[in-house]
Amino acid sequence: MRKCILVLMLAVPFAMSGQIVVDAPLSDRLTGYDINAVLNPESHIVSGSMSAWWVNNSSQPVAEAMMHMYLNAFSSNKTSFSSGGRWTASGDEGWGWVKIRTMTDDEGNDLSGSMNYVSPDDGNEDDRTVLRLDLPEPVEPGDTLKLMITFDSRLPSPIVRTGYADDFFFVAQWFPKFGVYETAGMRQREADGWNCHQFHPHSEFYANHSVYNVSVTLPDEYVAGSGGKLIEEIDLGNNLKKVVWRAEDIVDFAWTAWPEYKVLTRKWKNVDITLLTSEKGLSKADAQFEAVMYALEYLGEKVGPYPWPHLTFVDPPIIGAGSGGMEYTTLFTSMGGGVVPSFLKISEMVTIHEFGHAYFMGIMASNEFEEPWLDEGINSYWEQRIVDHYYGNGYGLLRLSFLKISDTDQGRLGYIASPSRSVSTNDLPSWMYPHNTYSMMSYNKAATWLHTLEGIIGTATMDDVFREYYRRWSFRHPSGQDFIAVVNDVVRKEHGDSFGENMNWFFDQVLYGNGICDYRLSGITVKKIRSYSGVIDGDSVTYTSSDRKSDTLYLSRVSIERIGEVTLPLEILIGFDNGDEVMETWDGKGSYKDFEYTGTRQAVWAKIDPLDKLDLDVNRINNSWAEKPKHPASRRMMDKLVFYMQMLISIFTI
Amino acid sequence: MKLFETLKKGAVAAASSYKLILLIWATTMVSAIAVGYPLKSFLNIIFGNSMAMERFTDGFDIGLAGDIGRPLGGLMAAVSAGTLLYSFIGLLIMTFFAGGLFRRFTMSWGGLTVSEFLKASANNFIPFLKLALIMMLVIGAFTFIIIGLPVIIIMAVSGRNMPGGTSLYPLWAVWALGMPVWIFVADASRRWIAATGSRKTFRAIGAGFRALKEKFWLSYGTVLVVVLINSAFIAIAFWYAITKTPDRGIMIFLFFLFTQLLVILRLFMKAWRYASVCEAGSSR
Incomplete structure (x- = not known):
């Protein structure tokens, strides 16, 4: 020394x-x-x-x-x-x-x-x-x-x-x-x-x-x-x-x-991109470069500029598959090149994800040991946004005419389908997650509540949050609290106290809590109140006795229940038999909420969270209710199953 | 020219048996619906009054599968078990009706009434079932020798993972060229049983090989052509059924009708193979 x-x-x-x-x-x-x-x-x-x-x-x-x-x-x-x-x-x-x-x-x-x-x-x-x-x-x-x-x-x-x-x-x-x-x-x-x-x-x-x-x-x-x-x-x-x-x-x-590495190079703006791949991976090289450039473009625009003039990525051969899917800031590894069929965007997804780590723990060098959600969760969130933005028209991972899945839903699926989704909070050190829930918690749950946060505060504000996070914390070591402070500052600046004094109520539930979010549309009841004739004012509409269909008054009640512990502000879209649609809001805090409408129209359907903003809701099937639900897809599925079975027995029998 | 004549006569014979083919189709459809209908009911029960199934309108959204929760496991188990059960039932159905069809195609005169057809199917069922099982085993062994064994050897020698798809193309080509031999032997054996009324399976297989040997190129060529056309048809039919996602009532009904028409055509083409093999065996 x-x-x-x-x-x-x-x-x-x-x-x-x-x-x-x-x-x-x-x-x-x-x-x-x-x-x-x-x-x-x-x-x-x-x-x-x-x-x-x-x-x-x-x-x-x-x-x-x-x-x-x-x-x-x-x-x-x-x-x-x-x-x-x-x-x-x-x-x-x-x-x-x-x-x-x-x-x-x-x-x-x-x-x-x-x-x-x-x-x-x-x-x-x-x-x-x-x-x-x-x-x-x-x-x-x-x-x-x-x-x-x-x-x-x-x-x-x-x-x-x-x-x-x-x-x-x-x-x-x-x-x-x-x-x-x-x-x-x-x-x-x-x-x-x-x-x-x-x-x-x-x-x-x-x-x-x-x-x-x-x-x-x-x-x-x-x-x-x-x-x-x-x-x-x-x-x-x-x-x-x-x-x-x-x-x-x-x-x-x-x-x-x-x-046996094959070396290919491309340039994106001022960034020299090098790909090391195998002979088999060459067929996927263009797609891999494209994925990197999408990520460079998207993160550069929404978060902050990629600061290095070079990056190298590796699509390892099958023998080296164990090295795939890892990040070392300006070097990262993808996987599956040349093996995964082109309609399945798994390789592209991995490439975008691993590149994203250049930002989330590369530039914003958080402590992955202690707060893994801060890099894996945030990075998964951005990976999902990028994949679903550039591929498959919203269904980035797989978009066939008969089968589809968005990358966002893939991540959400990992969370909601886990039987251990409530076993712990989301802020544990990486080695402390019980029951093999590290990946589900650090990647899937965190990304899912980040999408939910985006749904609540809006995409533009979310982007501003990350621009500010980048501005404050690039090439430093932020903590989860530092990220939350950025969210609070940006949300307050752009929305005042629309969401409360700060957003801590959100993080207390999703990051530091272990409850689940589940709202249920328990049903719609319609009661005939009385018959009438003549002219009345109802529902801000004037009816006349000559309107034979409108001479009955109805009380429609749309009933919503909160099943989970997490409370989030909700939107509810209600449809009526005359074609009217009404959007309602609820702070989501009570255990139930009824919306009542009196008039000549009858409520016939309703949807909680019609724009799918609240990804955290673990069951979307109970988010809607219709008097006469249409199930054409189940008929079609049965028809297809019948056809496949008939054809298969004709093929596999001599 | 002889090949063309054989195929033409086979097609005519198959077409003239349309009532029997429709009977087979109806049987397969009813039994498949018996397995498939509970799926529809199961899905409708799971979704109840929910509008979420709208997300399946333009294709199955895997993202919604997780929302189904535990019933999804039950649903998948029901589909798997149903498909397995139907595969077994299907084997019996197709073997049963093959007995009647071969009887029809080995007759030198007239046709069969439905009751005669069913009686012939019943008479031939046991030997046909034995023969079907034997030939399926033979084809399985053939596939293992041509594809499985080389793959195992390659993996053992190289110490690496399974060789990629393109490197197996030559093996698959050999397999595809070999398959018509076994299909012809199976068909010619059944022709022999239907024509002689014998129930001796191994003698039938011997007769099948003799028939192949006697007119190899005609026999092989006949089956090869029919199998190629069948394969192309099956690929197109599956492509249609997989990719089409009708989303309204009438369109779904039309889809059902059309897919069933495809099944009928497939059954006709299978009958065409049977008839052509019978024609090849009887031609001079």
């Missing part, structure tokens, strides 16, 4: 970083990594020497450092990641680990004796994914901790996000990496301290925006790609080459290598 004056020290990282990729630093760049790595394809080991630095931007001296040692999650079947049979190695060669060979500070002091593994989340002594380094001297405010580390990372097999399969390598979460040192007040934290969680099956990221200078030496038949900008590729002779990348202001650095 070296202590210098504040100005000098702050200048160190800047000098280390320089500007190669973006015009000006996008973030504080409190951490940075210079890594020289060598891939040995036979042993599946990446050997690296690394210079890593961290700037203490707090007002207190810091006496310890915390680092993620992600690959150790794959070192045994007793780690927090793999226990319970969730992952096991494919033989002895399949275990993965990262070992530090040497660690010194920039003055050459050996720090290897100061290292010990801790398990802050679950106390699992067999989990060695968090390394604590007791520093010989505290890092003073403004000082920089610089570590020189040599390490070996053996990649696991089978691949789960990271690893190898045959000669396919996806190298992610592979090097010792600083946790985030949070200062008091940051993310509502009471005191300064490191935030460095273990590697769990469902947690991935929380990191500082960093600068990466990475070079990888590997056999020259390999095609390699990463989230960095390619600086140069050097032929080293002896069938070896060195690939040099630089990345700026991203939260993680991953790379991949495979001899």
Whole structure:
């Protein structure tokens, strides 16, 4: 360690970083990594020497450092990641680990004796994914901790996000990496301290925006790609080459290598897009590029500009499918290219989703360990908007003449169909969700209530919320409370107190509560009140005795019940036998509500939430009632089933 | 020329048996409706007075499936069980009526009354059922040898996942070219049973192979042509039924009529195959 004056020290990282990729630093760049790595394809080991630095931007001296040692999650079947049979190695060669060979500070002091593994989340002594380094001297405010580390990372097999399969390598979460040192007040934290969680099956990221200078030496038949900008590729002779990348202001650095990669490039505005795919995936390349460009366009317009001039994405081959569907900011992986039929937009959906993470935890670098909804939920919400906007006329995932599903409904389906949808609140840390509800809660439920929020405050306001979220929190670390504060500010600015003093009532129910939303249209009753003749005023209409149909007065009552615990403002559309339609509103807070109409017309049908704004409502079938419902679809389905059965027996019998 | 004549005579024979074909169609329709109608009732009960089914108007909206909740599981189970049950019933129905049809096509004179047709169907039912089961097993084994075995070997040797669709095209081509052989043997065997009145299944299969050997190209060609035309027809019929989504009462009724017309045509084409094989066997 070296202590210098504040100005000098702050200048160190800047000098280390320089500007190669973006015009000006996008973030504080409190951490940075210079890594020289060598891939040995036979042993599946990446050997690296690394210079890593961290700037203490707090007002207190810091006496310890915390680092993620992600690959150790794959070192045994007793780690927090793999226990319970969730992952096991494919033989002895399949275990993965990262070992530090040497660690010194920039003055050459050996720090290897100061290292010990801790398990802050679950106390699992067999989990060695968090390394604590007791520093010989505290890092003073403004000082920089610089570590020189040599390490070996053996990649696991089978691949789960990271690893190898045959000669396919996806190298992610592979090097010792600083946790985030949070200062008091940051993310509502009471005191300064490191935030460095273990590697769990469902947690991935929380990191500082960093600068990466990475070079990888590997056999020259390999095609390699990463989230960095390619600086140069050097032929080293002896069938070896060195690939040099630089990345700026991203939260993680991953790379991949495979001899059979096909490399395609496109440009969207100022962004160079590179696709690494397989021979089979080439057939899907145009669609994949199109999906990325849709996402760039949509998020750029609705949230904020994509700040980097490059991005690389991978459509892995089948052998590398375990690396699919992951995000590393300027590098992400899709899946299914060349295998999924073109009418099913699964690959496009995954591509858009993973790209979206460049925003939601890439730019707005939330803590995915502690608040997974803040990146997966928000990102799923935007993915669904994009997919349903660009594909299938509202049914983005699948739109055939006989079968359809929107991406939004696909997400909602995951929530409403879950038997455990009320088992917990939506604000738990990723590893704490009970009964395998992590995905349902973090992705599906969160996206569903975000759509509901959009339905309540309007799409334009929702877009403004995210523009403001981007403006306030890009290249910082927002919390859920910070997001809610943005919502409250924007909604108040645009709608005054139309929705109350703030929107906390909404988040208290959907994020911090575990109730469900279900409103039911229990029925319509119509009673004849009296007969009349002559001229009367009723329903603001004047009737005459000559109008024979109108000489009877009716009392129509439309009855609505709240079955769930969640209360939301509702719209109710009521139809009458004379063709009139009336839109009513209800704050949704009582256990029931009746709407009554007296006049010559009779209510014949009614719909709660006719515009499907409240996606959270877990049962839309009970949201409407008609005196004479039309069920042509059931007749058609029966006709088709009869036809299919007749045809099938004629085919499968000799 | 002989092939064309055989196909033409087969078509005429099948067409002249239209009453029998209509009887088969009516039987399949009634039994299919018996299975399908509860589905409609089930759906109507689930939706009750709800207007939500409007979302199915232009196609099945999977997004609404989750809203059905637990009854969806019951619905799917009912459809699966119904389809399975109908497959078994269908096997019996089609085997039964095949007995009557082959009898009709092996007669050198006149036609069959409905009661004669049913009697012939009943007489041939057991040997036809045995033969159908044997031939289905043979075709299953043939499919496994041509497609399944190579796939298993490829997977074992390469250590990778199942080979992709296009790489299996040559195997499927071999399979498709081989299938007419088994279909002809099955049909010629049944012709032999219907013509001789024998109930000896394995002798019938032997007779089927002999018939194939005697006039291989005519026999193979006849079945190949009929199977190709049948396959194209089936593909078009399914495409129509899958893609059309009528949404009003009269249109749905017309859709029902048209799909049933397609079933009748399909039954006619199957009868055409039977008749053509019988013609091929009897032609000099």
